[in-house]
Amino acid sequence: MAVLVVAEHDGASVKDATHKVVTAAKGMSGDVDVLVAGENAGGAAQAAAKIEGVRKVLHADGASLAKQLAENMQALIVPLMSNYDAVLFPATTTGKNVAPRVAAKLDVMQLSGVIGVESADTFIRPIYAGNALTTVKSTDSKKVLTVQATAFKASGEGGSAAVDSIAAPGASDKTNFVGEEIVKLDRPELTGAKRVVSGGRAMGSEEEFKKVIEPLADKLGAAVGASRAAVDAGYAPNDYQVGQTGKVVAPELYVAIGISGAIQHLAGMKDSKVIVAINKDEEAPIFQIADYGLVADYKAAVPELLTELEKAGV
Amino acid sequence: MKVLVPVKRVLDYNLKVRVKPDQSGVDLSNLKMSMNPFDEIAVEEAVRMKEGGGGHAAGAASEVIAVSIGPQQAQETIRTALAMGADRGILVQVDGDVEPLAVAKILKAICDAEQPGLVILGKQAIDDDSNQTGQMLAALLDWPQATFASKIALSDGKAAVTREVDGGLQTLSVALPAIVTTDLRLNEPRYASLPNIMKAKKKPIDMKTAADYGVDVAPRLQVVKVAEPAKRQGGAKVKTVQELVEKLKNEAGVL
Ligand SMILES: Cc1cc2nc3c(=O)[nH]c(=O)nc-3n(C[C@H](O)[C@H](O)[C@H](O)COP(=O)(O)OP(=O)(O)OC[C@H]3O[C@@H](n4cnc5c(N)ncnc54)[C@H](O)[C@@H]3O)c2cc1C
């Protein structure tokens, strides 16, 4: 069987999630191809060719693919599926947006947010905010998956796959890209970061969120995350949200500051290796899953933490 | 323009699910069920399109139809939508789990019959966490889609939709009819007032079956088992910040 992995990329390079989804694909088949769809994405196609274990890269380039709009991606991918038994997308907002359209056109049931590949047709995925893990066998002839990249190790570099150019589809006339506001990041990206510092409702304002969370994140070389409450209140941008309905992270170190630990939040971070929680309420549910809980007012604890980290040579 | 809002009956978001000891599924008996929170947001947006508010002119929607696919009790979910301001309901009665693909097929048949200008769904049902149905419906209808919406502006047969994406926000313009799925920041759903709950009792709900729409709801995914995730060994506390840093460095080795 042959498996197609749809790359997450920025045109110049492929995102780490792609390397992880390739690993998931290898659990299904030895024949793994990667699709790089974009505009002026030659750099990304070359980068994809270097992922270990990739057989071939399909590179579709054109204006219709610039923003990977779902309608145009569907038009590209569905015909390709006559050559593949499965297609895997990273469970990013782009992947989640496109994959079900492909599945519906192929008349197959999609598997969302896969965290384990048991065989070519059997997969593990979380349901109910990760409070249950279901193992499901797909009876469909073709498989369409979105993959929770954090659950897989990244495939290494060192491959040298051929890059085949394929035609980009025409653009749908029903959807037009109008604009975007992309948050400028001076820090690591949340989903791939080794360390994450997240702030919650306790911050009380955007200024306070910045003043408390950012210096600590910078000290630790960490990405910044937030609870839904902090995002809803405008303390942090939407794409910082960690949780069941935000981003799923699994860093080596997750520091939750002024976050209570609702199940929806835990769903997004409970697979972190080490969890630190700072909360002034000793009953806060976050402490039940924290490896190191500190019952304290963050206003005193965070500045002290910065000093101690400094002393420890961090 | 008619606006169709699919609403799913799910375990209340405040409750934690129990896995059955024989690993055959989850145990929902005697647990509170509610409307999927993202669907409340969808109903709210549709009702604002009818009544005016949230940036929408009154009358932008002529009629709001709430649809649920599920057991008899999903009527209550539809009643909740009617109490929030939807005009009528359609219950497609199916017992047992219905997969998003089958839901999308039933919704397509309903769209063919009702010809809505807009279908607003939740981005994700908080039980199966699939995040598929809206996109599938869009593909089956060959309609454009704007998922994960945090703002919708209607004008001239189009919807300008701001979407919550990784990295920030993206705005698309989609030609109607279209599919929109809601994200958390689109609006804050209202609580139905008592008079409106009373009024909702008189609003009509059409009772249908999947067979009425010629849709086969047999599942495509076989559940092999449903297990509890590994429990984390959490709960340890440190007394001071010094102790925290010392342990992170020497015990956990993450600094
Ligand atoms: C459909 C749906 C989807 C959701 N998806 C998500 C999601 O993806 N991610 C997510 O995070 N949430 C999500 N939620 C929301 C979730 O249920 C919680 O409401 C949210 O996580 C709470 O955020 P919080 O912990 O910051 O706020 P709170 O629960 O208000 O907790 C604030 C905490 O700060 C502590 N505190 C206050 N002051 C101080 C101080 N000075 N020092 C130290 N501690 C202090 C308090 O003790 C408290 O524990 C979702 C909810 C729904 C209904």
Ligand SMILES: Nc1ncnc2c1ncn2[C@@H]1O[C@H](COP(=O)(O)O)[C@@H](O)[C@H]1O
């Ligand atoms: N059984 C159902 N009845 C009505 N609407 C549904 C049903 N299942 C899914 N939906 C709609 O599709 C959205 C996404 O669900 P899902 O794809 O299952 O995550 C939900 O928020 C609902 O709007």
